[in-house]
Amino acid sequence: MGDFFIWLNDQLLRMQWLSDLVTVLVRDGFGLDPASQIGGSVHFFIYDVIKIFILLSVLIFGISYVQSYFPPERTRRILGQRQGLGANVFAALLGTITPFCSCSSIPLFIGFTSAGLPLAVTFSFLISSPLVDLASVILLASIFNWSIALAYVAIGLVLAILGGTLIGYLKLEDQVEAFVYQSPVSDHDNDGAISRRERLTYAADQVVEIVHRVWIYVLIGVGIGATIHNWIPETFISALLGQDKWWSVLVATIAGVPMYADIFGTLPIAEALVQKGVGLGTALTFMMAVTALSLPSMIMLKRVVKLPLLVVFIGIVTVGIILIGYIFNATAHLFV
Amino acid sequence: MIVKILGSGCKKCLALETNTKAALQTAAIVADIEKVTDVVDIARYGIMSTPGLAIDDKVVSSGRVLSPAEIGALLKIS
Numbered sequence: 028m029g030d031f032f033i034w035l036n037d038q039l040l041r042m043q044w045l046s047d048l049v050t051v052l053v054r055d056g057f058g059l060d061p062a063s064q065i066g067g068s069v070h071f072f073i074y075d076v077i078k079i080f081i082l083l084s085v086l087i088f089g090i091s092y093v094q095s096y097f098p099p100e101r102t103r104r105i106l107g108q109r110q111g112l113g114a115n116v117f118a119a120l121l122g123t124i125t126p127f128c129s130c131s132s133i134p135l136f137i138g139f140t141s142a143g144l145p146l147a148v149t150f151s152f153l154i155s156s157p158l159v160d161l162a163s164v165i166l167l168a169s170i171f172n173w174s175i176a177l178a179y180v181a182i183g184l185v186l187a188i189l190g191g192t193l194i195g196y197l198k199l200e201d202q203v204e205a206f207v208y209q210s211p212v213s214d215h216d217n218d219g220a221i222s223r224r225e226r227l228t229y230a231a232d233q234v235v236e237i238v239h240r241v242w243i244y245v246l247i248g249v250g251i252g253a254t255i256h257n258w259i260p261e262t263f264i265s266a267l268l269g270q271d272k273w274w275s276v277l278v279a280t281i282a283g284v285p286m287y288a289d290i291f292g293t294l295p296i297a298e299a300l301v302q303k304g305v306g307l308g309t310a311l312t313f314m315m316a317v318t319a320l321s322l323p324s325m326i327m328l329k330r331v332v333k334l335p336l337l338v339v340f341i342g343i344v345t346v347g348i349i350l351i352g353y354i355f356n357a358t359a360h361l362f363v
Numbered sequence: 364m365i366v367k368i369l370g371s372g373c374k375k376c377l378a379l380e381t382n383t384k385a386a387l388q389t390a391a392i393v394a395d396i397e398k399v400t401d402v403v404d405i406a407r408y409g410i411m412s413t414p415g416l417a418i419d420d421k422v423v424s425s426g427r428v429l430s431p432a433e434i435g436a437l438l439k440i441s
Contacts, residue, residue, distance in 0.1 A: 138409065210409050213408065213422045
């Protein structure tokens with residue numbers, strides 16, 4: 028039974044068959060030795076790109092189908108019924124099944140806030156939404172393993188819950204642009220009107236839309252990953268980001284925060300870094316920094332909140348991510 | 364009558380616009396079609412998912428591409 032599960036995991040999730048197939052292609056098709064520098068890079072690139080796109084398409088289809096049951100209006104209603112920490116927990120959880128795009132964070136922020144949801148709850152949702160989603164969990168399990176994937180989710184949710192709660196305690200309601208509170212609350216819930224066929228169409232549309240949006244990040248991410256994997260000397264990487272360097276987590280955060288990429292693009296980079304001996308916490312910190320905070324999303328948020336609240340939000344998430352990095356680095360032996 | 368398409372220019376917003384034009388033609392209604400594309404401007408209408416449709420500044424639908432027949436029915440009520 029255990030062997031069967033491992034086999035299933037290796038073939039379906041890690042796609043060992045694909046890796047073997049690409050090895051044959053690299054060796055017999057291109058005439059390159061898969062163990063050589065060039066052959067290894069080519070293998071990493073082709074295998075990772077195909078694997079990520081297959082997993083991405085299947086996962087987005089499934090998640091979008093589930094998501095069609097939770098339009099933002101319904102999420103807002105569910106959250107409006109809860110109070111205190113429970114509301115934050117729900118916000119963080121619902122953030123995992125809502126859209127992947129940071130571009131939807133502004134309409135959600137205005138929609139939640141104008142309807143009277145507390146800032147604490149809205150920010151729990153805003154932190155969790157780009158950081159943790161079901162697709163990234165499965166991809167993490169595919170690239171690393173299940174315990175790392177589950178630890179990532181758990182710690183991402185904790186960051187969202189605590190970060191939101193902390194923002195709530197600071198009573199920064201007056202730091203939201205006035206027009207947000209004056210926006211009307213529209214409650215068109217099409218949920219009842221949607222047929223199963225429409226949900227399936229919606230899910231298929233989402234796959235096309237998201238793949239269209241992220242493919243370039245995936246290619247760039249895998250390209251960087253392949254370069255790190257085979258061309259950048261291990262000594263250079265470990266000098267900068269090595270496990271024994273106390274600043275490695277800070278460097279990963281500073282590099283990752285302004286960057287804008289999808290989590291699917293950052294995973295291959297994290298994968299290559301870990302294979303080069305970078306601490307797990309450092310790699311996860313880099314991923315979290317890239318996905319949770321980015322320059323474009325900050326510029327967007329600045330249009331609806333005033334500077335102090337924006338600074339508090341960025342500060343709390345950054346400190347949280349750094350702490351997570353150090354905690355993961357210190358406890359990495361439990362997960363690998 | 365002013366009909367507004369709320370959406371940042373995605374494929375679905377264009378589909379909604381096409382369907383709206385068809386519905387107006389069928390109902391023989393002369394109306395101005397305006398497109399609201401700025402994210403914050405869209406959010407000011409109170410909707411959280413696009414594309415949205417507003418008739419005379421009243422939001423009648425969001426998050427779905429309505430068929431010409433559905434839009435026709437909404438135009439009659441307004």
